[in-house]
Amino acid sequence: MLFPYTYIKHRVETYQEFVRFLVHEVWANADGPFSAELLMNGQDDSLYKFYLDNDHKTSGRAYEFNLCIEQIYKYCEELRKAGSPILNRFVAGYDINNNIARLCADKTLQPLTYDELKGLHADLGHALQRFCSSLYGGGSPFNTVHFDEFDRKHTADHYRQFMIVNNKRLCPFCGIHRIKGQFDGPRDAYDHYFPKSVYPFNSINFHNLVPMCDECNESYKKTREPIFSKKTDRANSRCKAYYPFDLALTMPKFSVSVGHKDYETLTHNDVELTVEKDGCHEEVDSWLRLFNLDHRYRLLLTEESFGKDWIEDIFEAQLHDERILIDGELCGENLTGLQYCEKEIRLSRRNAWAQQKFLKGPLLQAYRDIGLFNALT
Ligand SMILES: [Zn+2]
Numbered sequence: 001m002l003f004p005y006t007y008i009k010h011r012v013e014t015y016q017e018f019v020r021f022l023v024h025e026v027w028a029n030a031d032g033p034f035s036a037e038l039l040m041n042g043q044d045d046s047l048y049k050f051y052l053d054n055d056h057k058t059s060g061r062a063y064e065f066n067l068c069i070e071q072i073y074k075y076c077e078e079l080r081k082a083g084s085p086i087l088n089r090f091v092a093g094y095d096i097n098n099n100i101a102r103l104c105a106d107k108t109l110q111p112l113t114y115d116e117l118k119g120l121h122a123d124l125g126h127a128l129q130r131f132c133s134s135l136y137g138g139g140s141p142f143n144t145v146h147f148d149e150f151d152r153k154h155t156a157d158h159y160r161q162f163m164i165v166n167n168k169r170l171c172p173f174c175g176i177h178r179i180k181g182q183f184d185g186p187r188d189a190y191d192h193y194f195p196k197s198v199y200p201f202n203s204i205n206f207h208n209l210v211p212m213c214d215e216c217n218e219s220y221k222k223t224r225e226p227i228f229s230k231k232t233d234r235a236n237s238r239c240k241a242y243y244p245f246d247l248a249l250t251m252p253k254f255s256v257s258v259g260h261k262d263y264e265t266l267t268h269n270d271v272e273l274t275v276e277k278d279g280c281h282e283e284v285d286s287w288l289r290l291f292n293l294d295h296r297y298r299l300l301l302t303e304e305s306f307g308k309d310w311i312e313d314i315f316e317a318q319l320h321d322e323r324i325l326i327d328g329e330l331c332g333e334n335l336t337g338l339q340y341c342e343k344e345i346r347l348s349r350r351n352a353w354a355q356q357k358f359l360k361g362p363l364l365q366a367y368r369d370i371g372l373f374n375a376l377t
Pocket residue numbers: 171172173174175176177212213214215216217
């Protein structure tokens with residue numbers, strides 16, 4: 001990543017508590033027939049009241065939500081009675097899948113997937129997937145008045161508060177596109193960093209929900225997994241990944257080489273891009289893979305509105321005397337093309353995440369090193 005997000009504490013986090021309560025207090029301790037009273041969480045009767053108010057329904061999301069709670073309870077009770085280790089894995093899976101920072105950093109940790117759970121207990125796996133997949137978004141049972149409208153009120157407010165603290169207005173995953181802020185009206189989507197179609201229990205955990213630009217979210221990331229480089233070979237492809245809220249995260253070093261000096265005909269196939277960060281090799285590889293960045297950045301480096309324009313700025317500066325008249329006197333230095341290039345390279349190191357300067361500086365260096373600007377001196 002180019003820079004980390006700062007995590008914020010917010011009321012919206014409390015919705016995860018409903019899921020934790022169901023797993024650890026209701027399902028893990030399933031004993032005897034299910035009753036609505038089991039859904040009382042101390043003083044919080046939201047789940048209990050929601051269950052009772054929708055108990056008569058025979059279809060719809062609320063019916064599905066209640067039915068899944070009961071079904072999962074029944075399967076867990078059977079597993080507990082039988083002393084099955086599947087119940088332990090189910091409960092431990094909740095804790096593992098919600099420790100996003102550790103999942104990213106510790107390769108020995110194996111998250112629970114729906115596929116694994118279905119392999120252990122098909123009915124339980126399917127019921128849990130139906131339950132968890134309904135929790136996030138506008139259609140969530142948590143978005144009703146029983147739960148004080150999770151998405152409409154609290155997610156919307158979280159986005160505004162989050163964007164006040166995280167104010168670069170740039171997608172930290174690509175550095176190409178803008179992220180909508182608190183004054184925009186509409187908001188950008190939260191991506192499930194660990195995809196909600198693969199992993200149970202963490203679809204409303206805000207350590208796993210990260211705003212990103214539409215292009216990163218919808219065209220590239222999709223359901224790609226940060227900690228497995230090959231979906232089809234999970235046993236041999238576990239890797240480390242960036243945790244988006246790791247404040248120790250710093251920008252990797254970008255290097256560019258170009259195949260020839262003719263920048264007007266240069267294509268992305270003529271460009272090589274190297275991205276390195278000491279001690280973060282796997283994190284960088286995971287990030288590049290998730291967002292197809294090697295390809296996207298090599299395209300950008302050769303396009304009219306980006307890489308080609310950066311080069312033409314240097315030629316333009318050489319062609320014109322850029323000194324300015326102040327009180328009848330010419331002021332400022334009239335730089336050569338090579339000198340202007342050096343100045344731009346130096347300026348690209350300041351706030352390198354802005355205006356794709358992390359790519360502009362290395363591209364200018366690459367052309368400088370093969371002598372593109374020598375003729376201009
Ligand atoms: Zn992006």
